[in-house]
Amino acid sequence: MTITAARADAPAGVVTPTVRRALRRWLFWIVVAVLLVAFAAVYGLTTRTASEANRFDADEAAPAGSRALVQVLGEQGIDVVVASTLDEALAAVDDPGATTLVAADPRAVLTAEQWQRLDGAAASVIVIEPPALAVGALAAEVAPGIPVIDAVRDEAGCSVPAAQRAGSITADGVALDASAAAGAEACFTGSEGSGLVTLEQPGGEGALHLLGASAVVQNGFLGVQGNAALALGLAGEHPILVWYVASPADLAGGDTPLSELYPGWVNPVAWLALTVGLAAAIWRGRRLGPVVIENLPVVVRTTETMEGRARLYATSGARLRALDALRVGTLRRLADGLALGSAAGVDDIVAAVAGITGRDLTGLRALLVDREPRDDGELVRLSDELLELERQVRRRVALDDRADGASP
Amino acid sequence: MAITGWFVALVALGVVPVVVLESGWAYVGWVALCLVLMTVDAALAASPRAAVLERSGPDRVRLTEQVDVTLLVTNGSRRRLRGVIRDAWEPSAGISPRRQRLDVPAGERRAVRSVLRPWRRGERRAAMVTIRAIGPMRLAGRQASILVPGAIRVLPEFAARRHLPSRLARLRELDGRTSIMVRGQGTEFDSLREYVRGDDVRSIDWRATARRAGGPGPAGSPAPTLMVRTWRPERDRHVVVIVDSGRTAAARIADETRLDTAFESTLLLSALADRAGDRVDVAVFDRRVRGRVQGARGADLLAKLVDTMAPIDPELLETDWTAVPALVRSMTSQRSLVVLCTPLESPGSTRQLLAMLPQLSRKHLVLVAAVTDPALLSAAEDRSDRASVYRAAAAERAMLDAQRVAAAVQRLGGDVVTAAPLELPPAVADRYLAYKAAGRL
Numbered sequence: 001m002t003i004t005a006a007r008a009d010a011p012a013g014v015v016t017p018t019v020r021r022a023l024r025r026w027l028f029w030i031v032v033a034v035l036l037v038a039f040a041a042v043y044g045l046t047t048r049t050a051s052e053a054n055r056f057d058a059d060e061a062a063p064a065g066s067r068a069l070v071q072v073l074g075e076q077g078i079d080v081v082v083a084s085t086l087d088e089a090l091a092a093v094d095d096p097g098a099t100t101l102v103a104a105d106p107r108a109v110l111t112a113e114q115w116q117r118l119d120g121a122a123a124s125v126i127v128i129e130p131p132a133l134a135v136g137a138l139a140a141e142v143a144p145g146i147p148v149i150d151a152v153r154d155e156a157g158c159s160v161p162a163a164q165r166a167g168s169i170t171a172d173g174v175a176l177d178a179s180a181a182a183g184a185e186a187c188f189t190g191s192e193g194s195g196l197v198t199l200e201q202p203g204g205e206g207a208l209h210l211l212g213a214s215a216v217v218q219n220g221f222l223g224v225q226g227n228a229a230l231a232l233g234l235a236g237e238h239p240i241l242v243w244y245v246a247s248p249a250d251l252a253g254g255d256t257p258l259s260e261l262y263p264g265w266v267n268p269v270a271w272l273a274l275t276v277g278l279a280a281a282i283w284r285g286r287r288l289g290p291v292v293i294e295n296l297p298v299v300v301r302t303t304e305t306m307e308g309r310a311r312l313y314a315t316s317g318a319r320l321r322a323l324d325a326l327r328v329g330t331l332r333r334l335a336d337g338l339a340l341g342s343a344a345g346v347d348d349i350v351a352a353v354a355g356i357t358g359r360d361l362t363g364l365r366a367l368l369v370d371r372e373p374r375d376d377g378e379l380v381r382l383s384d385e386l387l388e389l390e391r392q393v394r395r396r397v398a399l400d401d402r403a404d405g406a407s408p
Numbered sequence: 409m410a411i412t413g414w415f416v417a418l419v420a421l422g423v424v425p426v427v428v429l430e431s432g433w434a435y436v437g438w439v440a441l442c443l444v445l446m447t448v449d450a451a452l453a454a455s456p457r458a459a460v461l462e463r464s465g466p467d468r469v470r471l472t473e474q475v476d477v478t479l480l481v482t483n484g485s486r487r488r489l490r491g492v493i494r495d496a497w498e499p500s501a502g503i504s505p506r507r508q509r510l511d512v513p514a515g516e517r518r519a520v521r522s523v524l525r526p527w528r529r530g531e532r533r534a535a536m537v538t539i540r541a542i543g544p545m546r547l548a549g550r551q552a553s554i555l556v557p558g559a560i561r562v563l564p565e566f567a568a569r570r571h572l573p574s575r576l577a578r579l580r581e582l583d584g585r586t587s588i589m590v591r592g593q594g595t596e597f598d599s600l601r602e603y604v605r606g607d608d609v610r611s612i613d614w615r616a617t618a619r620r621a622g623g624p625g626p627a628g629s630p631a632p633t634l635m636v637r638t639w640r641p642e643r644d645r646h647v648v649v650i651v652d653s654g655r656t657a658a659a660r661i662a663d664e665t666r667l668d669t670a671f672e673s674t675l676l677l678s679a680l681a682d683r684a685g686d687r688v689d690v691a692v693f694d695r696r697v698r699g700r701v702q703g704a705r706g707a708d709l710l711a712k713l714v715d716t717m718a719p720i721d722p723e724l725l726e727t728d729w730t731a732v733p734a735l736v737r738s739m740t741s742q743r744s745l746v747v748l749c750t751p752l753e754s755p756g757s758t759r760q761l762l763a764m765l766p767q768l769s770r771k772h773l774v775l776v777a778a779v780t781d782p783a784l785l786s787a788a789e790d791r792s793d794r795a796s797v798y799r800a801a802a803a804e805r806a807m808l809d810a811q812r813v814a815a816a817v818q819r820l821g822g823d824v825v826t827a828a829p830l831e832l833p834p835a836v837a838d839r840y841l842a843y844k845a846a847g848r849l
Binding site: 013014015016019263264265267268269271272275276279280282283286288289290292294296297298299300301302303305306307309310311313314321322323325326328329332376379380383384387 | 800
């Protein structure tokens with residue numbers, strides 16, 4: 001017998017869409033995805049976010065960078081050299097007498113020894129936001145700074161010409177305490193400390209400017225107050241400017257990049273492993289046709305009401321009620337076992353049981369009717385006694401039956 | 409589109425050129441080569457859409473039995489169709505194997521055989537057939553799912569049929585065909601036949617014996633042939649079975665819903681009553697008649713019954729018992745045995761049944777066949793700790809409720825059979841035989 005004979009050559013029978021139909025169906029989402037990716041790429045290229053790592057960078061256009069200052073100095077005829085390692089910076093100084101060296105270390109990669117090499121490197125050395133190591137190496141008497149934000153200093157309060165010209169500045173950055181240093185000029189001093197400390201370089205000719213108020217060289221603050229005046233005045237003092245921001249390449253022993261430590265095929269093989277994993281996922285993940293659904297009938301467990309009632313008894317401590325239920329069951333089975341019939345009352349059953357077991361009538365009545373359990377332990381004991389009574393009666397009845405069967 | 413494990417292996421093989429050339433371009437080139445090979449291979453595979461599929465196989469199977477189904481695949485394309493095929497049935501149809509290899513040369517036809525072992529009653533459907541055709545390089549393939557409708561009706565198991573021979577033997581004993589020839593209530597005269605040794609002397613019909621001998625003969629003439637009367641139980645009675653398929657029938661006891669137990673009981677009773685010469689009418693009812701078999705006899709009866717019962721699942725509705733008397737009236741006008749297959753649980757859920765019962769019991773003999781739960785008995789006996797004592801108390805309470813309902817049914821003129829799921833069908837059959845023997849039908 002044949003169930004059905006279906007010919008599948010009609011296109012209506014095929015559930016799986018053709019490649020073209022699938023593409024058309026997904027066209028909207030493909031377009032949306034492509035647009036999203038394009039938008040993200042364009043957005044990422046145009047607005048580089050100001051990350052902390054690129055602070056003071058000569059090519060960084062974000063508010064935390066210093067591109068504006070360097071560009072302005074270049075337009076003013078200053079010869080600007082940008083260096084990213086200490087060796088590079090020192091090598092760029094051809095004529096120390098006519099050079100300003102600006103050094104910043106936002107990633108805190110330089111060691112005290114490296115800072116010491118800046119001593120006497122140029123006629124004017126400016127350290128932007130000097131870390132504790134730099135202060136300790138170059139100006140031991142100056143106490144390293146504490147961070148300052150949202151601070152404006154209205155008066156230079158010192159004899160440094162550039163500071164006097166600037167007037168008021170944004171002092172965000174770190175504040176330095178130069179009170180213990182002899183011969184140091186502390187400018188823009190507030191309650192936290194000074195924004196600029198100028199002193200002689202310890203081991204040579206030339207001035208050392210510790211510029212704690214780092215905001216004055218950043219793009220975001222260059223246009224406000226006298227920031228530009230101070231920054232241009234300090235950095236444009238000499239015809240040559242070496243702008244040095246320390247990079248990870250300054251790390252001790254960082255000469256060999258990580259990529260030279262392992263063979264060249266490791267990266268491509270990692271990519272290949274990723275591709276193999278992807279291919280394997282597609283291979284195992286492609287199922288052979290859709291899942292077939294089936295409506296299953298509802299399944300109800302019969303004991304649910306019983307379990308619920310048992311928990312109700314237990315939580316509300318209905319011991320007497322529970323025991324009575326057990327007693328009724330026992331009485332019914334006893335009555336059946338003793339063939340007393342359904343009309344037998346409790347007293348008849350108790351009397352009959354006492355007769356067959358020889359137990360005390362009052363004790364039996366207490367067990368089967370009267371006694372009230374005070375706690376759960378007593379309930380369990382009573383229930384065990386009921387079971388024991390049932391067993392005893394069953395045994396006696398069986399013995400009697402055998403005796404009856406044997407006697408005639 | 410689908411790729412194979414060989415394609416994954418091919419991609420992994422790219423580690424050789426990448427390591428030898430030590431270059432990222434080797435990686436890019438290898439992946440591009442793999443993609444090209446994959447596309448070419450998929451394009452060279454035979455189109456699964458061009459396959460012509462036909463099903464054949466039986467349309468009925470009894471639960472727990474297995475049946476072979478065949479799928480004929482004709483390759484309509486000009487390439488060799490090689491790959492994997494999956495015949496997707498509903499999970500409970502129990503098809504095996506789930507997927508099979510397929511290799512059909514161009515323009516030829518092959519049979520794909522599988523076995524169905526359904527584990528659920530009802531109408532089981534085949535949703536679709538999925539073919540994945542693999543290309544000649546075995547790297548990639550094309551896949552399509554094709555709707556090929558098919559269905560098989562899974563009939564109730566009727567496991568209770570093993571009780572049938574013993575009950576039929578008892579029926580024959582009741583019947584005049586054996587030598588028990590005691591006249592009782594509810595028996596009717598069947599025939600006269602010659603006495604054979606072993607017959608009860610009380611059944612000798614002296615008047616017929618005299619007639620046969622042609623009057624009192626002379627003494628010493630050969631002994632006249634003694635005639636005995638045989639009796640047989642009354643026939644052509646009417647048995648009406650109402651199976652409750654409402655909310656309470658959905659409960660599952662010992663791996664079988666109450667409805668399935670009711671079906672088993674109905675099938676055994678029907679088979680027995682039909683052999684006994686009675687008419688059997690069955691209706692499955694909750695708030696409407698879900699299935700009805702009337703006026704069928706013999707082999708036709710059982711076939712119709714299982715066919716009607718197969719797709720019926722319990723509904724989560726309260727059974728409307730007030731409509732049952734009218735239903736019974738529409739099925740029979742004479743006095744009948746009305747069997748109600750429904751659980752007797754708590755007084756609350758059986759109030760409607762109890763209210764309706766006098767209307768039926770006034771005219772008919774009413775038997776309520778109820779399944780009891782063996783879990784209740786075992787729970788009542790377990791008193792090992794505090795929680796189980798409370799559970800035992802709840803179980804005793806539930807059994808007491810059921811007994812009260814049964815007593816109420818008996819007071820209202822009905823009769824009650826309760827038993828565990830496996831024992832209920834023979835218990836109902838035995839009660840029917842008892843009625844038959846006592847002539848209460």
